Amino acid sequence: MSTVRVYESSDTDPALLQARRVAIVGYGSQGHAHALNLHDSGVDVVVGLRPDSPTRERVEGDGLATATVADAVASADLVSILIPDAGQRRLYETEVAPNLKDGGALLFAHGFNIHYRQIEPRASVDVIMVAPKAPGAMVRREYEAGCGVPGLIAVHQDSTGQARDVALAYADALGCTRAGVIETTFKDETETDLFGEQAVLCGGVSALIRAGFDTLTGAGYAPELAYFECLHELKLIVDLIQSGGLSGMRAEVSDTAEYGDYVGGPKVIGADSRRAMEELLLEIQSGDFADRWIRDGQCGHPEFGRLRDEARGDPLDTVGRDLRARMAWL
Numbered sequence: 236m237s238t239v240r241v242y243e244s245s246d247t248d249p250a251l252l253q254a255r256r257v258a259i260v261g262y263g264s265q266g267h268a269h270a271l272n273l274h275d276s277g278v279d280v281v282v283g284l285r286p287d288s289p290t291r292e293r294v295e296g297d298g299l300a301t302a303t304v305a306d307a308v309a310s311a312d313l314v315s316i317l318i319p320d321a322g323q324r325r326l327y328e329t330e331v332a333p334n335l336k337d338g339g340a341l342l343f344a345h346g347f348n349i350h351y352r353q354i355e356p357r358a359s360v361d362v363i364m365v366a367p368k369a370p371g372a373m374v375r376r377e378y379e380a381g382c383g384v385p386g387l388i389a390v391h392q393d394s395t396g397q398a399r400d401v402a403l404a405y406a407d408a409l410g411c412t413r414a415g416v417i418e419t420t421f422k423d424e425t426e427t428d429l430f431g432e433q434a435v436l437c438g439g440v441s442a443l444i445r446a447g448f449d450t451l452t453g454a455g456y457a458p459e460l461a462y463f464e465c466l467h468e469l470k471l472i473v474d475l476i477q478s479g480g481l482s483g484m485r486a487e488v489s490d491t492a493e494y495g496d497y498v499g500g501p502k503v504i505g506a507d508s509r510r511a512m513e514e515l516l517l518e519i520q521s522g523d524f525a526d527r528w529i530r531d532g533q534c535g536h537p538e539f540g541r542l543r544d545e546a547r548g549d550p551l552d553t554v555g556r557d558l559r560a561r562m563a564w565l
């Protein structure tokens with residue numbers, strides 16, 4: 236059994252953040268949620284944006300202070316780097332590092348750049364992670380509803396002796412302690428996050444949908460029917476799984492579906508797929524996946540661009556667009 240400790244609000248000291256100014260760099264998915272939740276929790280927040288940012292008006296309309304990234308960092312005790320991972324190293328070197336206070340804290344919502352040594356902060360700053368386990372829109376929505384989403388915290392570097400407590404206070408201000416906060420490491424968060432998105436959440440699910448759709452249409456069934464069975468209904472099942480686990484889902488579907496789950500699933504995801512998952516994990520642990528992704532980024536993403544182009548014009552998307560246009564709630 237797991238011995239992981241789950242932190243709640245009573246385990247945190249909100250005063251630790253009340254004494255600090257927080258610079259949120261970036262106002263996208265995570266950035267807007269962190270900035271607004273912290274602000275509503277009584278924290279002094281400034282949002283750092285690039286000079287020509289199209290987002291400045293929106294941030295000011297949301298009632299928050301804005302500054303250039305350099306000025307926001309220079310004025311802050313804690314700096315949250317919430318721009319896309321691929322741009323963080325450059326931004327860190329040019330705007331953040333030269334302006335970061337000694338004794339200040341650098342916060343990430345994902346461990347990639349620290350774990351794979353793309354960013355190597357000097358020893359005089361704390362380096363922490365607070366990673367909500369949800370997209371930013373949900374982090375904000377749940378906070379406004381008086382709830383929260385679960386979160387992870389981690390400490391990479393503790394120069395002040397307060398790094399962990401500051402991370403906990405930040406997770407509390409974000410609303411994450413309302414749903415439980417778990418302590419991990421930059422290494423484990425990064426490796427499990429990459430594995431999850433590749434093997435299951437994004438890669439695995441896309442390939443499963445694709446293969447199911449191709450099998451049905453290849454056998455002559457209508458693409459619309461294949462779309463409903465292999466893609467559209469997935470959400471209904473995933474909702475059941477999220478609220479009740481696999482057993483909760485199996486209790487809700489028909490007995491025929493449950494029986495088919497037991498006999499069919501292991502044939503589809505069998506020994507070959509498990510071996511492929513182990514290979515993915517090894518590539519993540521060795522740093523080979525990160526090297527490939529970073530090198531592609533350094534030359535303007537030629538491989539990523541090609542893969543994106545190849546994915547466009549997929550028959551699944553064409554059928555889906557027409558069917559979704561009739562679903563008023565979408």
Ligand code: NDP
Pocket residue numbers: 260261262263264265266284285287288289290304316317318319320322326343344345366367369370371
């Ligand atoms: P977004 O793509 O939503 O970030 C967009 C924001 O970053 C915009 O405000 C944009 O500025 C700003 N930005 C981009 N490049 C620069 C730059 N060079 N200089 C200054 N600002 C820049 O990022 P996410 O919120 O998706 O990701 C942020 C971090 O959170 C990542 O580390 C990610 O791994 C992590 N994370 C993300 C989750 C998610 O659900 N998205 C979940 C958990 C963690 P402008 O407004 O000017 O265009």
Ligand code: MG
Pocket residue numbers: 428431432
């Ligand atoms: Mg993730």
